[in-house]
Amino acid sequence: MAKTADVIIIGGGISGCSAAYQLARRGARVCLLEKSHLAAGSTGRTVGIIRQHYSNEVTARMALRSLRVWQDFEQVIGGDAGFVNSGVIFAVGPHEREKMAANVAMQRGVGIRVELLDIESLREVAPELNGADFGGIAYEPEGGYADGALAAAAFARRATDEGAEIRQGITVRRILTEQGRAIGVETEDGTMHAPVVINAAGPWAAQLTAQLGTQTPAQASRHQVAVFQQPPGSALAGHPFVADFVHHFYTRGETGALTLAGSLDPREAEDVVGDPDHYNESVSMDFNAEMADLTVARLPAMAEAHVGKGWVGLYTVTPDWHPIIGPLPGTEGLILAYGFSGSGFKMGPVVGEMLADLALGERQCPIDPAPFRLQRFAEGELFRGGYGEGGGLIG
Ligand SMILES: Cc1cc2nc3c(=O)[nH]c(=O)nc-3n(C[C@H](O)[C@H](O)[C@H](O)COP(=O)(O)OP(=O)(O)OC[C@H]3O[C@@H](n4cnc5c(N)ncnc54)[C@H](O)[C@@H]3O)c2cc1C
The missing domain is CATH 3.30.9.10 (D-Amino Acid Oxidase, subunit A, domain 2)
Structure with a gap:
């Protein structure tokens, strides 16, 4: 079985493009597959607010870490994300x-x-x-705010500079598994193999995961x-x-x-x-x-x-308005990154770092992704913010 890449990313929104950049700069062979064009999903329709007002420490830290990238985007990533x-x-x-x-x-x-x-x-x-x-x-x-399409394109461009392969117009039909681990994806353009697959397909992501027999609440x-x-x-x-x-x-x-x-x-x-x-x-x-x-x-x-x-x-x-970021239990090598509940754009820079850590088994980012694990829903450990039930996307 020929390996196509170290990591395959499904989805060219802000999450997938940022992860592609982080993985490529750490030396991984990464291939991002986007069924349409970059930012074709939620990222291209975002209102782009970049705020720090979160009501728990984890998301507040994530927002702040990302803000530092948005503020200095040209220096850190290159290009213009339209930050105002x-x-x-x-x-x-x-x-x-x-x-x-x-x-x-x-x-x-x-x-x-x-x-x-x-x-x-x-x-x-x-x-x-x-x-x-x-x-x-x-x-x-x-x-302030930034532009979703500009930001995703800039991350993707930088990822390409660092050696990532970004393929647009390729639909992933299903995630392939063998003996309890991810081995790649089947696309309309053939099969691709990698030991790690990141499902960052936004609103489409839960359907891809469901094909493996697990319903995720997003x-x-x-x-x-x-x-x-x-x-x-x-x-x-x-x-x-x-x-x-x-x-x-x-x-x-x-x-x-x-x-x-x-x-x-x-x-x-x-x-x-x-x-x-x-x-x-x-x-x-x-x-x-x-x-x-x-x-x-x-x-x-x-x-x-x-x-x-x-x-x-x-x-x-998701039921607690926080994303699912972490492995799918029972399928080694498959990482879920969706359910951002209306506030995932601003988090793009740090989410890319967290996904690179999960994919490579590293801990370069100071934010521990554990609170975002899928199992929290079954464990009843929902991630609630300081404004309680009605807080919605304040997180
Ligand atoms: C109207 C609106 C306003 C918002 N305002 C804000 C805001 O002010 N601030 C904020 O922080 N967040 C905001 N958000 C939320 C934010 O935009 C999202 O959380 C974020 O863009 C999600 O990015 P993503 O990369 O995870 O998913 P997406 O951007 O949805 O990317 C998923 C990508 O996967 C691709 N894909 C899907 N299925 C497949 C497949 N089978 N094969 C290959 N590719 C596939 C899609 O084409 C898509 O490009 C807003 C969202 C909306 C819709």
Whole structure:
């Protein structure tokens, strides 16, 4: 049996491309297979927020480690990921003020630059924002957003420079196993062999794993994004990202005098998609109207805004809104990396390091992937954050 590579990666989103780079730079022979084109899945439709506001130490550390890459992307990876340092504001109602203060203390403890603002200091940071009913406000001056397609392409380019093979337009039909271990993949272009296979196929990943007889709890669900054209002459250009947990929605500025808005209501995950290749990709009028009302309430200058063409992408959501990163028990050499539950883009840089560690049996990254193991669901060790059940993607 001829070995094609040391590691085969399924999926050319941010997770797969970052892992390809990390593996190649450590000297592994890596082959990434992408059924369509790079960033064809969730990565190409991300809103791209890069925030540090997580409510447990592990994910806060992961977000911070990744932020350092986003901030210095050209030096560290090469190329442009479109990182914009817009600043990030998280706001909760009065009843969650204490939880937020505890989370911010934890975040500062791991080295995140974050401060609690009162209404007066919020006006200085974001004069355009109406936060009169906010009970707790956390501000991250270093946060912002980046571009999914640019970022994945830059990681892939760098991976190729380091010797990785990136093959687009190749669909993996199934993962091959023999005597309880992964031996490669069957593609529409033939069979490829490797002792390690990483399943980073995003919304499609659980179906590939299910072919091996194991159901993993990661469901694809629709996430709509509304786009608004800011009124001419408004001072809104470059307004910060605001995660509003009073009204459970977010908004951020975008180049071209645009403002984006989407839901933070965890019930969105109930809009499950059976086939990630065929789902309703239209933003509904009701959603646009709801987001318009919420956006105007927070950014009154948006009252004269126009509705633009939004988009829909897929989250891959697990029961505790945290990813599955780790081996599939009973199938040696198969590593799962999906279920990022609407917040995996920003984590791309560190997830690549964690996957390289798992694939090569190393521990170069200071983040231990163990809390993300698949078995936690069966063990009842769900990964919960400081905001509890309703925290959803705050993690
Ligand atoms: C609308 C939207 C907004 C979001 N906003 C944010 C945000 O603000 N911040 C944030 O951090 N995260 C956000 N996310 C989540 C984030 O985008 C995802 O968690 C992340 O992009 C997942 O990347 P991935 O590489 O794991 O998966 P994907 O990007 O989905 O990549 C999987 C790839 O696998 C390929 N593939 C699938 N099956 C096969 C096969 N059989 N053979 C070969 N290739 C295959 C697909 O074509 C795809 O390219 C958002 C997601 C959406 C949809």
